Amino acid sequence: MSGATLETGERTRLLVGGVLVVVAIAVLSTTVFDLPVADILTVGFVERLLQAASPIALAAIGGLYAEKSGVFNIGLEGFMIFGAVTAASVTFLLGGEGPNQADLWVGILGATVVCTLFAFAFAVLLVRYQANQIVAGLAVWFVGLGFGPFLAVLLWGNRNSPGLTSMNDLTVPVLSELPVVGPLLFDTSPLVWLAALVAVAAWVVLFRTKYGYWIQAAGENPEALDTAGIDVARVRYAAVVFSGAMAGLGGAVLMAHAGSFTGTGDTMVNGRGWIAIVAYLFGNYNPIGAAAAALLFGGLDMLQIQFQTAGIELPNRLVNLFPYVAVVVVLTVWGSTRMPSAVGEHYESEE
């Protein structure tokens, strides 16, 4: 309960801020550009928004855990690339160019497992070998940018995979007939549900269980945790491994929604890992808040399709930049969130 009361004020600020941004964009677009907002805010848009937000939310929750425990995992982007390419590879190896839904699920699972292993190696470098967290995190991104497409070229002779299959919607009979809510919640990708579930579970664990207490203490005052007899390194290992696994799962979900892997440019992940970091900052280190912030960025990401269907002529290339610009704006307006005070500090028990 204290976790909640502690953050209530901040969350209100978040919600108000988020709503203001959305309203401002809407008002600006209607007045300045004369945009048909009704055409943009369709049920289909919200559905796509939820799908686009899921990978960001998952990675954000992972990153949040790592940072709460005192380790700044800025390698989320890299882990997402690994997740996406592994999910595509496993799916392809199981089902060739015509994989079924089961293959895809195994692919997602495989990606999570592989990223968990990578994250463990990464955690060893960070926690045991005291690697510079910023540089090592960047390095994970570079490694992902190299080995992700490398794997794709090995498998498919091309940086992109062929069309595989995308996640089918989970349709709940009867409930899906409901207006608006039906198609949004009961006729949508099960991965959206998964992301929502992870967000809630992550909140409960962080603020209601002893493991959550330990994670918070490890990031705020590791010595306090150590003198309470809890091994700080182990808590941080667990948090970093979880962050890598969640980012990997996020990448896999991204791939599963798209139906294929894209390895050109900055790969299909294309900055979503970085956006995830901003999402949890914006969500003030609260898993639910981070997921809510992910919705905002997911929405901006999907605007392009809405603009097209609404017949608004704006170059794709520029519309695609909205999320990045939004991140800069959010950080500027929201710059000063309180980081856990021991982030980036290596902790060595005196023993």
Add this chain to the structure above:
Amino acid sequence: MSADDSGGIRDLLDRAAARALDLTVLERLALAAASTVLALCIGLVVVAAAGYDPVAFLANVFEGSFGDASATARTLKFTTVLVLTGVAVAIAFRAGVFNIGVQGQFVVGGFVTVVTILWLAPMLPASPAAGVVLMVLGTFAAVVAAGLYAALPGVLKAYAGANEIITTIMLNFVATGVVGYLVEGPFRGEGNRAPNTARLPEYVSLPRVVFENPDFSVVGFAVALLVVALVAVLMVRTTVGYDMVTSGYQQAAATYSGVDAKRTIVTTMTLSGMVAGVAGAVFAIMIQGYYSDPAGIGTYGFDAIAVSLLAANNPLGVVPASLLFGGLDSAGSYISINSDVPVQLIDGIVGLVVLFVAAPELFRMAARRTGLGGEER
């Protein structure tokens, strides 16, 4: 609350910077060698696992980097740009500001160079002298534009507390997207099928001396070295440099000595961006001769982070570090032509080098365990 927060981020950066600078020159060399060897070893394992011949791959790496004059020229071509982007990163990191946005500043600089030269060229007679004037003006424009583009996240950090690591990365995406849009549409050269600008006039180019490679000029390399020297003097001999480096080591001490922390952040970012602008100009003039979609021009601004770290953020150390990464990039080009091994592997290996450079403790512990480590620190 806010003073506290930026303090937290500040501390984190201070610590990171301090750690990065915490090694002696000898240790630094050993670290570079060990990281590269370890990364190459992992690369070889991957090559073997993927069913290629690791020995042939290794041979290709050496041939492709320094095997003959043309390989050397190609290496020096990459090195030239990496020296400049590396120095840009070093300036910022030294001052404790994490400018990850050198790639974006480099793109802005290069694009502005090309646009400026294309715009001014018709006003001058086509002659080598005009070429020199155009190149100087183009570079100047790049320095201004990239400096401003870097100053933006600096201002946002100093006066709004926006974490510069994330804003600069976002601005990389924005630079790539906007320039990509511009070369695709408004600035596409007439009749170009590819999304490129028009070519620079023939006489706007650096002279070929010593090497025959059309994409490399010793003059460009000399410009890079000149910038290194200027920056080294700035950092070591001037109060501007002293203030910046002191801020990088210990913010509180800098403030105590009368340094305006916020202004120093902006100055640092601007200087860093200006050097990135020179890098962009050299890349545009010496290597490309036009500007294309920046999504496909190579990650000089990111590799520069590895370069700078390896060099302990010391402008002079950037030169040998750039040679190493220039060699790897050059080997990558060679391999993409002469081998079936997907060239992306080289990018991955570069990433691994960075990863290991970030963890000197790994090698120190390994050395201690095997009894090789003489230096007990």
Add this chain to the structure above:
Amino acid sequence: MTGTTQPPAVRMEGITKRFGDVVANDAVDFTLERGSVHALLGENGSGKTTLMSVLYGLYEKDDGDVFVDGERRAFDSPRDAMDAGIGMIHQHFQLVEPMTVLQNVILGHEPTDGGLVDESSARERVVDICRRYDFDVDRYLDTPVRDLDLGARQRVEIVKSLYRGADVLVFDEPTAVLTPQEVDRLVDVMNELTAAGRSLVFITHKLDEALAVADEVTVLRDGEVIGTVDAADTTEQQLARMMVGREVLTERRPRERDPGPPRLVAEGLHVDGDRSREQVTDVDLTVHEGEILGLAGVQGNGQTELVEAITGQRSVSAGRIRFDGEDITGTSRRRRIRAGIAYVPEDRQTEGLVQEYDLVRNALLGNQTVGQFVTRRFVDWPAVRDHAEAIVTEYDVQPPTPDARAGSLSGGNQQKFIVGREIEHDPDVMVAAHPTRGVDIGSIEFIHDRLVALRETGLAVLLVSSKLEEIRALSDRIAVMYEGEFIDVVDPDDVTDEDLGLLMAGRRLDAESRAGSETDAAEDEVES
């Protein structure tokens, strides 16, 4: 009090602990009787905390034996020590600021119910403990620790130890951060604890506190036990001699000539602290030429913020600062340095020196605009080196080379270098914040001599210190700060230590006891 039939709560025999070449504890013997308070007295670095860290399992001893309740024990970790009933109240509280008091108390020992933390049963136990010892902690169990004052945090630490079943409690310099009232409160708490049969170790370097609280006092010096005495049979003088090896003379150093005109004047100053809470409230201050104004007070009563406002590192929210009549309220730190305000900062480690720089580069710190070293922004390093060499020689800095890395110097030598650098600025005003904190005795006298010499050459000196004897010895007037305000400005000859103690606790002196100082204060008001 000493039970002969019962084994002592803790007995440590021949404890030796080395850090590299440094021997922190040299064959130390120490015995804590059940139900008593045993003070460990010594100067900073004498090995008190090291000894207790060995007991608490934080450090591994190199030699010696530890007995708890008569049984030989060796603790590998605080957890082991805790399980054996030993708790430690650290100087830096081991609390997680954003978490609530309850969460902090149960951290690492959380009762759970179905996977979730069972807060209600935890709450019951904690409330129980608070009732038993008459603590007030149960009244703010759901408050985040960051909203508590330091005294309350300390009580949370104590409750935390008791929750973990501590029978022996080690207090590491518990009064350092407390106001006098909070110290009184702590003494009550300690009495409650011993009455309930708990045994306490009280680490301190303050003689009067050791005498007031403890049953026995063990004095450590340079890692060795000098002696253990009954508190009832000893005096402060005797303890002081044991601590430092000779009598500490804190002789008054009154000025030899009358002060000149005011140089540094602050009027109606209001300054906010880091958390935008007002830390300095309506302060008027005047420092005259040829005068040392001492600024006394318990740490954290606004001295830091006041000094930073005067030296230009913190902006003021209201009021004026004048230097030689000129308004400098809004000017930058750099301008004030150039105007002649030198500053020995409170925190020499993070502010006064760049640890990674050698002394040459540190000699330029704060001198970046001095013409002697810099022409058109180019640094004349040979000139700076000469300067650094001069400071090192003149101020007897060890090792005597400007190439030494600042971080490798001892605290006293770092401080001498900073004092030297600031004096060699040729300043008009010297602001010295805690100039002798953590400095060895020889260096303290040296620095005192320098400050007095500055006064005699006509400088205006503002001296901030939490050491009363230092303030009394050097100051010509003493301003006492309490909760951001100047509670009084007194003449050191007219007040006793007790008077100053009362002032520092926020209690104004009644009229007769301060007849002499009245005029001074009035004079001060006229000038400002």
